[in-house]
Amino acid sequence: MSAIQRYQTSVGLAEPAQPPSVRVRRRRVPKKQHHRAIAIEAGVKLAVNSLFALVAASTIIRLxxxxxxxxxxxxVIHQEVELMEARVDGLQTNFKRHFDPQQSYRVMQEQSSRIAPNQVQIIWVDSNTQQATIQPPTQNQ
Known part of the structure; x- marks a missing residue:
């Protein structure tokens, strides 16, 4: 019964609906047949679930x-990505260095053989093979 019908009944606006007086008789199933039906149902459920488990296991084995x-x-792909990330980081650092206005003079010095007039070029030589000689820079006239 809905809330509206209960309200109407309590106020007296509508008469409550009476359920039909017809009684439904249930047929009794003997206990033995009832237990057999439950056993068959449980067996079918067990068989179906076993089939599902077998299919799942075979699929996992195949995959x-x-x-x-x-x-x-x-x-392998992760290793390659790590290598590429390291390479990209190096290239970005090199790119930033080459286009940094404060380091442009140093980059030009590295890429050419010229040195500043107030600097002396030092060449490291292995002492066992040869004696190092230091020559003062020549003055450009």
Missing amino acids: APDMRSHQKQLK
């Missing part, structure tokens, strides 16, 4: 080698 090969490929 396991593919999963391993995909994991190996993923590991």
Whole structure:
């Protein structure tokens, strides 16, 4: 009964609906047949669930080698990505260095053989093979 019908009944606006006086008789099933039906139902459920478990297990067994090969490929890809990230970081640092106005003079010095007039060029030589000679820079006239 809905809230509106209960309200109408309590106020006296509508008469409550009477359920029909017809009684439904239930047929009794003997206990033995009832237990047999429950046993059959449980057996069918068990068989279906066992079938599902068997299908799931066989699918997992079939997919396991593919999963391993995909994991190996993923590991190789991750290693390559790490190498590329390191390379990109190096290139970005080099790029920033070459286009930094404060370091442009130093970069030009590195890329050419010229040195500033107030600097002396030092060449490191192995002492066992040869004696190092230091020559003063020549003055450009």
